[in-house]
Amino acid sequence: MSRQMKFVAFLMAGPTSHHHAMWRHPQTENRFLDPAFWETLARTLEAGRFDGFFFADVLSFYNETIMARGGQMSLLDPIPLVAMMARATSRIGLGVTISTSFQDPYAIARVLSSLDVLSGGRIAWNIVTSAIDREAQIFGKDALLPRSERYDRAEEVLGVCIDLWTGWADGALVLDKESGDFIDEAKMRRTEIAGKYVGGRGMFTVPPSPQRHPVIMQAGSSPRGRDFAASCAELVFTLQHSLPDMQEFYTDMKDRVDKAGRNPDDCAILVSVDPIVGETESIAREKQTYINELLERDPRLGIALVSAHTGLDLAQYPIDKPICDIPAEAGSRGSFDVILQGTNASNLTLGEAAKRFATSELCPQVVGTPESVADELQEFFENGGCDGFIVTPTEMPGSFEAFTRSVVPILQKRGVFRKEYPGSTLRETIKS
Template sequence: MSRQMKFVAFLMAGPTCHHHAMWRHPESENRFFDPAFWETLARTLEVGKFDGLFFTDTLSFYNETIMARGGQMSLLDPVPLVAIMARATSRIGLGVTISTSPQEPYSIARLLSSLDVLSGGRIAWNIVTSANDLGAQDFGNEARPPRGERYDLAEEVLKISRAMWAGWADGALVVDKESGMFIDERKVSRTEIAGKLVGVRGMFAVPPSPQRHPVIMQAATSPGGRKFAASYAELVFTLERSLPNMQEFYADMKDRTDKAGRNPDDCAILISVDPIIGETESIAREKQAYINEMVDAHLGIALVSAHTGLDLSRYPADKRIDEIPTENGSGGSIDVILKGTEGINLTLGEAAKRFATSELCPQVVGTPQSVADQLQELFEKKGCDGFIVSPTEMPGSFETFTRSVVPILQKRGVFRKEYPGSTLRETIKA
């Protein structure tokens, strides 16, 4: 079978995804609290044979501007939403973002493994390290871990989780009424790990799912993120502005994965795109201009501050973005912003508004045919293995994409017509 692209939907339990005027679009439904909305959306994506969907997450309101103007925020914990969507579907993968910073490894591993069992092996864990102090304070801590320590902590948490998930051997869960044997305790091992930052000592209480343990996702942008992803991630997503940047990232990550002793094909690289589709090219461009014009410049600066961990409101809006000190912020987010604006000499205000339209990832605009052409070119020129699809209106962006673009790609033989198995790991490895 020829190489086929992958699709994962980008979701958030709030007013925006990557486009921070999404909730203001006349056709966005904003039914954040309606279980039926999430169930229908999951079914739509499964009909479109998406590999999966995943929820990004924020643990707190980053600042008052974001609260007031409807910026990036989670109004619900995404875990119950994933459980609801799992019940409404049978094949699509379901990803949840959980930070390694504020929670204990056992709690994370137990929650994810429970979801994985109940979904029949369709869960992915999007690992983040958290760069914002407000999230730490919600958990009773004064500040996030120092920048140099965050990936050390993430690595320890993941290693502990993987050790606990491996603690159950095949056949450990017996449930034999006649003999009275429920669990064969000889096939469940203790996990005892004392790391520099976290540890665990005990027996893991959740049996494995059909895929054994959740798929590991990670956004690899900073050097630390790339190193971590090369060692552990099965799905990597990134924000890259142009094909040359995508190709550089793709080649670098495949090389890093190989040097980490893994098969590069076991680490799928997905780039984020915002499709905007119209019946004609001019209609699509009008749609793009319409939604982009709704972006609030003040919200943009607040969002960049939240993503970087820097208070950018201290600087004048006309200061060049590449002249702002960045030592104490989130390296990955800062790199994305600088790379997306390099060579353009943008001010902070200009860069912030661009960031708020798509977080500097490409808006793929045109008819269904031309959107399919653009995606296929990025895929075939080794810019990626597939795409994180982010909406500009909800749920219309996904409905239009699955009904108009997906059939074109299926007909061309670059995207699946059926799921290859029942678990997420089977899907992404096919």
């Protein structure tokens, strides 16, 4: 079988995804508080044979402008949503984002493992470390850990979770009615970890799922974040801006995975794209112009969004200041580097960069007919840019409906995307 693309849908339990005018589009249903909406969407994506979907998450409002103007936010905890969407499907992977900065490992391991068991082995954990102090403050803390320590804590949290998840040997759950033996204690292992930030002592209570434990997903972009992803991630989500950027990131990450002692094929690199599909090229371009112009009239939202993602107060700078001249000692260095990478070639000002960031977070808007969208994705995939794609919508649920019904069949016919799921677990799917 030829190499196959992977597709994971980007979701948020709120009004937007990457495009911050999504909720204002006349075709967007804005039913993000309706469980039936999410269940139907999950079935649509499964019919399109997506590897999975995941909910990005933010634990507080980024700032008042984003709150007031309907920017990126999470209005619901994604864990209950994923549980409901699991019941509506049978094969598609189900990803949730949980920050390592606020919860103890046992709480994370227990809820994810429970979801993994109940879904038949289809859960992924998108690991984040958080980037804004508001998230810490809603938990009653003054601020996040220093940026240099956040991944140190994340490594400890993940290490404890893995140790808990692997504490059950095969056959530990006996369930023998005649003998009365329920668990074979000899096949259980205690966790005994005392780290600088977190630890755990005792036996994990949740039996393993068919895939043993959740798939690990990560989106680190700074050198430290890339090293962390290289050490553990099975799926890497990245924001890149063009094929050369994708190729550079892809080569760097695969090298890091190899140096970490892992098989580079065990870490799939997925780049974010925003497909806009039309019956003709001109219709698709009109759709793109329409949705993007909804943001042209509101530069405040773009500035607020870039500030939120970088942890920098960019409102203090003139909007005509070149973004490359803005210092970035604090905040999320990786996020700011991604923005610089996507804007330096055009020498954009802060205002220009903010508007562009608010449309697609500087990822490619792949615009055209189903055939031309498929062509462009195949070009990225076959020229060393990625192993697959994070598909983000510009209208809901229309973007995903158009993509699964028109683009996916073309890629299937070309032999670069599956027609059926290879097994029942997410790990089986992403390794196929």
